[in-house]
Amino acid sequence: MSDPNELFDITIIGAGPTGLFAAFYAGLREMRCKIIDALDDAGGQLTALYPEKFIYDVPGFPKVQAQDLVKNMVAQANTFPPVFCMGERVQTVERQADGTMLLTTQKGVHRTRTVLIAAGVGAFQSKKLPDPAFIPFEGKGLFYSVKEKSVFRGKNILIVGGGDSAVDWALNLKDYARKVTLIHRRDEFRAHGASVTQLMSSPVEVKLFHELKSVDGNGKIERAVVFDNRTKAETTLPVDAVILTLGFSVDLGPIKNWGLEMVGNRYIRINSKTETSQPGIYAAGDIAAEDGIEPINLIVDGLAAGTRAINFAYQYLHPGSKAFPGHSSEKKL
Ligand SMILES: Cc1cc2nc3c(=O)[nH]c(=O)nc-3n(C[C@H](O)[C@H](O)[C@H](O)COP(=O)(O)OP(=O)(O)OC[C@H]3O[C@@H](n4cnc5c(N)ncnc54)[C@H](O)[C@@H]3O)c2cc1C
Structure with missing residues (x-):
């Protein structure tokens, strides 16, 4: 459990590929980032459902085993180490009087200025x-x-x-x-x-x-x-x-009660900036329906949307700034 009083710039719910890459991007933008996941290990579906399967449609990897991709993504996220809170399921997201948000899990509370929901298919269970x-x-x-x-x-x-x-x-x-x-x-x-x-x-x-x-x-x-x-x-x-x-039964669990506009019972509605119906709360990856259209459930799609989410969250925190972060090749890491 991290310090419950520390206020993070962004808290990412979900350490699947979308959340992991978004955490890297948050670091690139010098945002203090926390990532919370209900599972004990990072990687979302790749770790829980198919760690030893090969993936063929991630750029730069003609063929990569899911668990190796996760290992590399965790290493990439740790370029700017986010605070990982694993084994914690976010139950509530409540806006405070000062505009910040308080997240509650079964283990405690987390304070944050913005939220990215990258909760994928939610808490999935094998049928x-x-x-x-x-x-x-x-x-x-x-x-x-x-x-x-x-x-x-x-x-x-x-x-x-x-x-x-x-x-x-x-x-x-x-x-x-x-x-x-x-x-x-x-x-x-x-x-x-x-x-x-x-x-x-x-x-x-x-x-x-x-x-x-x-x-x-x-x-x-x-x-x-x-x-x-x-x-x-x-x-x-x-x-x-x-x-x-x-197959799997999907349970979004508490997410449906966070006051966000949903598409059916399954997806959080976002716009092209990945904004949900609540200011400062973004969604990306398998959980997000952009303009109400069901996501295509591919890793690359979540990575791109997660990148957008971080950059628009940055702009939300720094009004008047550019969403475009500059090119990573111009940065010294
Ligand atoms: C068998 C299989 C094979 C696949 N093969 C490919 C492939 O070859 N190529 C490809 O591009 N895609 C593939 N996919 C799809 C790909 O895995 C998903 O698109 C991707 O995992 C979505 O990533 P995500 O981060 O959005 O969500 P997820 O991977 O689902 O991660 C979401 C995370 O959020 C956590 N979470 C949910 N609710 C909460 C909560 N309330 N509090 C805290 N944590 C929470 C979950 O525990 C989970 O770890 C495959 C999927 C399956 C099932």
């Missing part, structure tokens, strides 16, 4: 199977995301799902695992076509029209029962791990 019989196996062979590939080395793995995560993980793990089986309840995949083509010609065993019925084992998963949803015929598979990629 779980409704049957409580799966709960005792969570972390004991039952996974909702893959944080470390090495856990699966030499194992028999069952992957459940038909989206990008399911197919990408099947392809990623096929050379680590002893055997990968993928079940999907339909015969059409939501995953990228090229990945599906690759999957079908890989050693991964694909069972279409199949669903997971149950898992069992002595203290950890040893078997899974799957069934054909057309014939109801059941098959028992010897597996050490089951990866459920059933």
Whole structure:
């Protein structure tokens, strides 16, 4: 917990890529910056959902693993070290009589002159199977995301799902695992076509029209029962791990109550300066709908919007100044 009395120029809610790059830019503009995130580690979706996946559409990196990009972004943000407050979820944002804002988390309060909300999809949670019989196996062979590939080395793995995560993980793990089986309840995949083509010609065993019925084992998963949803015929598979990629439920949580104009229940409305409906409060990245248009949910888009947010916040704090910060190549860092 940082000094609750210190007044920051800007506080960024969310240490995903948008928040991290914005923190760097705040430093470039010599703004005292704090960054708060509900998760213990920086990186947002990249850290929580796909740390070992490769990203191909970040400028300057033909191919970069999500966790490496995060590592570099944290290092870049630390060029002008912001104060990181991790493991704190912002509950309220209240304007004070003097125009500054007071943020409350479950751990305490934070004072700031401006706010950038870079809260992405909010507090995201993996969708779980409704049957409580799966709960005792969570972390004991039952996974909702893959944080470390090495856990699966030499194992028999069952992957459940038909989206990008399911197919990408099947392809990623096929050379680590002893055997990968993928079940999907339909015969059409939501995953990228090229990945599906690759999957079908890989050693991964694909069972279409199949669903997971149950898992069992002595203290950890040893078997899974799957069934054909057309014939109801059941098959028992010897597996050490089951990866459920059933998507995520999104919960913006308290953000909806901060008095900001929203687009539906999901996005904060911003203008082309990334201003929200409240002066001094900006939003960028996956959470922000510019002119009411849904964001395109790409890292680069959040980086650009976060850069704009910082520079317009600077102008808000220094009326009459230019939003344009000058070129970084002209600065001595
Ligand atoms: C599987 C997958 C693959 C992807 N691949 C690519 C790709 O190849 N290329 C690409 O460009 N994009 C990709 N994306 C999308 C990309 O990850 C997102 O666009 C990006 O993460 C958005 O960044 P953000 O910083 O706006 O939000 P996020 O990454 O969601 O980070 C938001 C942060 O805010 C925090 N937060 C939320 N509410 C609060 C609160 N009240 N208090 C404190 N903290 C809070 C969250 O904990 C989170 O850490 C992918 C996404 C997924 C799921």
